[in-house]
Amino acid sequence: MNKNHRAPSSHSLGTVEVKSKFGAEFRRFSLDRSKPGRFDEFYGLLQHVHRIPNVELLVAYADVHGDLLPINNDDNYCKAISTASPLLRLFLQRKEEADYTMFGTDSMTRKKNTVLSAVLLRPDTNKKKPPVIISLPKDFRPVSSIIDVDILPETHRRVRLYKHGQEKPLGFYIRDGSSVRVTPQGLEKVPGIFISRLVPGGLAESTGLLAVNDEVLEVNGIEVAGKSLDQVTDMMIANSHNLIITVKPANQRNNVVRGGGGVGGGTTSGSSGRSSDSGASFYGYSSHGASASAASHIIQNFPVGELDSDEEEEDLVIEAGGEAEAIGHAPSSYSIASVPRYEPHLNLRTNPSSTYSIHTNGTLPGSSGSLNNTNADSATPSPDRAKERRSLEEEGTVITL
């Protein structure tokens, strides 16, 4: 965040100037910065000043970075008021005509532990093909995250699944099995609990963080060693609203490697300078099938205009599989309603002229070119956790591809 921008100008300390654009019309008015009121009052005011009392509006403002961000609740309204300096530029659209794609991915991360993904403002000029309609950012919720990366052994992964009362089932099965442990007597086989099946379209599958044959080590911080399959089942169901499973992935090649080795390792190209500009903006996802798995990929919200690497772009095509394909990849039971809402982001990447770039921390043991890997299309994105981002920032290994 640019502190200069945030600091209010001395002469406009008390009021905020508002310049509101609806179609070709502008209205100007001012608001008391200390008492901005509530969003619905503000909304009414906008309808009033534009004399469009019965028109459903989509309200957006340009933030300090020039990103077009929505105003649709008290929180982002307050945010808009408080960061306006001195002018708050509003853009109104009829809801029915609203072009949701004008919002770009942003990462106005409000809380440390959740990722509120905002969207990217993209100038109309860059828009060649309208992608699928995605909902407003207020409907975004985290569905899964990898947490505690900094405290867990590298071979383990702690996954949080947010059930949140959504309709999508958790969608996985567990079974008994045996795993090998190192003991003073040597290797010993001990009974363990494993993921036996992922339900297509279920939360577990769609996050891509869990896979068949992953060994379950903990459920919400409680070790499952010595517990029966039924006990573990009951524990998971009891925690189903906010399930945190620590697994030892069957595929150990995709682990997050901390310690920042291999910065240049496999990454073919990058301009890290720009990505660090983007600061907090990131959007993490991972895939278990692809070797890119737990690494964070950051979609930057700057209109870059040209991509750094055509090769990488092709990767993305494969990964996202195109709009139709992406959905087509989903098994038939995959109802539209249960399509993860973030999927369109992926689709965005299929647009060759999309103006964004992808960052990854280049610590993958293999080449990040392995995104080309045909497996990559099974990758599904997921919001990541702030912690991970932190580690990325600290190590400065973020590289623009």
Next chain:
Amino acid sequence: MKRFRRHGHESQRDRLKQELYQFSKTVEHGFPHQPSALGYSPSLQLLAIGTRSGAIKLYGTPGVEFMGLHDENAAVTQVHFMPHQADMVTLLDDNSLHMWTLRRHKGLSELLEIGRFMLMGPPGAPPSVTRVTAVLPHSSGELLLLGTEGGHVFVVEVPGFRELEERNISLDQVSNSVPVDYIGRRNLEHVEALQENPTNPSQVVIGYGRGLMVIWDLENQCAIQHIPATQQLESMWWTEDGSYILSSHSDGSYCRWRVGGQEETEEEEEKEKSDIPYGHFPCKAITKIVQLPTEEGPPFLLFSGGMPRASYGDRHCITVIHSKTHVALDFTSRIIDFFVIRDGLEQTGDPSVLLVLVEEELVVIDLQTEGWPVIQTPYLVPLHSSAITCSQHVSAIPLKLWERIIAVGELQKTHYSKKPWPITGGQNLGPDPPQRDLLLTGHEDGTVRFWDASGVCLYPLYKLSTAAVFHTDADPNDNLNQSAEGEWPPFRKVGCFDPYSDDPRLGIQKIHLCKYSGYLTVAGTAGQILVLELNDEAAEQTVEAKVVDLLQGQEGFRWKGHTQLDVREEPVLFPPGFQPFTLVQCQPPAVVTALNLHSEWKLVAFGTSHGFGLYDYQQKNNVLIKCTLNPSDQLALEGPLSRVKSIKKSLRQSFRRIRRSRVSLRKHHVTNSSKLQEANARLEAELAEMELAPVQRKIEARSSDDSFTGLVRTLYFADTFLSDSSHNTPSLWAGTNGGCVFAYMLRVPAVEHRADEPVTAQPAKEIQLMHRAPVVGVVVLDGHGAPLPEPLEVAHDLARSPDMQGSHHLVVISEEQFKVFTLPKVSSKMKLKLTAVDGSRVRRVGVAWFGSNCKEDYSESGLIFLTNQGDVHVVSLPHVKMQVQYPCIRREDVSGIASCVFTKHGQGFYLISPSEFERFSLSTRFVVEPRCLVEVPLHLDSSNPHRAEPGGATSAHRTTQHSEDAEVLQEIQKSLEGDQTSFLENNVKHAVA
């Protein structure tokens, strides 16, 4: 400083916990599962029963009980008391012999295993040579004769199990002397029986399987007489005067042989009598025969089996013949063994009582009363004469009700003999039970049995049958004694084990007894709810049925289960006891899953998988019907039958689980790292097996669409603050399988208007638990945080009236967590998560009261609960903090867990087999356990000089008591035995090694 104080507080709490809680399994009630051996000591007057699972149980006078368990999980095949001693030898089917003794410790006797022994043959001999088939404890108390499959008789010195090789009677020694003309002389086969001459301890008779019996002189090591029976031998009996031997055979015959006459010459006379009692057609074997003399008149002859093979081969009979009386006692299950108790101090008088151990019960027959009536057993009563379907425990029964129940029970027991219980060994030193407790068991055949559960013996008081209210397929007259005159064999049915239910719909599912008013309500499988009242007189009355439609007009449902029971419309004569006066029938007639009775408000609440209702049994009308069924829940309508498939599946899965847990159990024994590899290999094999058939569990959050969410799990009445905090009102609470709690405000008219003004119910609250786990209990706490008292408890001055000043709290117990809510505004205050933390789920829960064993006046209320993992826990009230946790039941024992009931004072019962309750206690103050002493009567020749071996005497034990000579003597003997044990165990180790 602060931390310091808190630490002090915690340790204080820990100390308090120790004063309040203590877990122990105290006593097993009922009849041992799968008994396999019977023994009796006339000198100790103790009865011993061995079971197929390796348990050994001793019983004396009521209250005197001992239990032991062999480490080997093998069946006990024989039990023999050593004559005139407190020692006992058991033979297991793994061919090991075990020596047990009753040792005195701190004034009480304990049953201890003091040695084990495995017969070792000569090197290279086949195992059959040493396979023990017959055991004879010699009357000297020092020798044990072991007959084997190979035909040898080994002589072993006890209690040390020292083989006396020089005294062994080998097959060669015997067969050399067998008469040349005996047809079976080439192969005498195994030793079937061994008997000692009652008049001459140096003579024993060895019976071989082929039929030959040899009287052997132990002193001179030679055969005295050969008895050349030609039929396969089953058993032998040496008559008391020593002059005859009776043998019974596999063809259903028995023979009487004269002992000691001149051989050869009088052979014709020798075989005085041979008889096939149920002859002409082929008969089954007579497995045991006993003949006992009477002072005057003919002897008693008793034998088991011998029935005509074709017509009565499936009967389990013992025939008793005395003079002209001949009765074939016909038992309902297989006969294990029997013995006869005789009159007199030394048990040498007339036969007085016949004890028969059959597979499912112990039947005791009075042989001295006309008609040979059965004596009611004070213990070992088969709980499962019809399968137990549910149970309720009622603590502290008021004396008045207690006496009335006993009185009506006595009327049912008129056919029993008046003879006192004949087994009187030992002394019961336990204190008198502190209160009168009832255990009520509901059975599959529609009966409710009332048991005196106050003490160590679970004694039957009264049996209530609900079948008379309904028309059933069975004719009530056809199961009585219908033995026709002149029938041969002269059968007489004995025993009460009758597992066959006329109509499964009669099964009792829920019981609720109000101990203050004597009202009882029972509910059954076909949605029937009966309210009964205790009446000391017989009464003829019609029971009116009221049908309650729980679907409440929900359309499109079709009940696919059983039909409701047909009610008898004509008046029925009910015997004295609990008599039904009102009947509610739920529609659909699904099994009743929750039941509660409020005798003060005269209301009964009931629930099924479709909804719940409230019935006013004074005005005999419905107050409330609530349908809880989810419209999309089809499974709830199918009735119990269509779920057979899933039961099958779950059975299969549980078998797999059991198998796996067994393997892992076995694995635990492997502590040695050297055996690790072996264990791993086994695990691998097991894994391979598992991969063939992986058991999967679906992980899915519960939803409102799950099946049986509407099933009502609990119903609760409370007088509390439901609408505002200044007026308390009667209320009804119902919890469902889908995590929903419904609360209704009730208006109960004042007593004077109770008969004419209607009772009304208004919906007041509905709580949907977020985690949607089944609600298994609802409790309201008063202003002091104590659970509300039972109805009428306060009216009878037996409980402090609840605190209505402070605010009440609601405790909702789901299978997964305990939640405390405020009242009247329901908001969550505290919770304790169980499943989310350790994966166990609440199966049974009860409110219990725990008193400190140190401070007389200190007590706490708590929730005692059992999880699906078989652990019992106590959670404090009102703060729902976990207090203690003890493993109690194996988690694989699903029926045991389901059968568990708690008492109000921190004890509990659960079924360890269909026929046995295990009693356990979590309370330090209320523990019911056997405390008994068995003293060995001083027998003239029982002092065993050989026991005073050098090095045996240590002084520690000796210097304790010097009051009475006899006691000192015994003390010394005990201490000597104590030392002998270690000596002996060493010996055994050598032997085994």
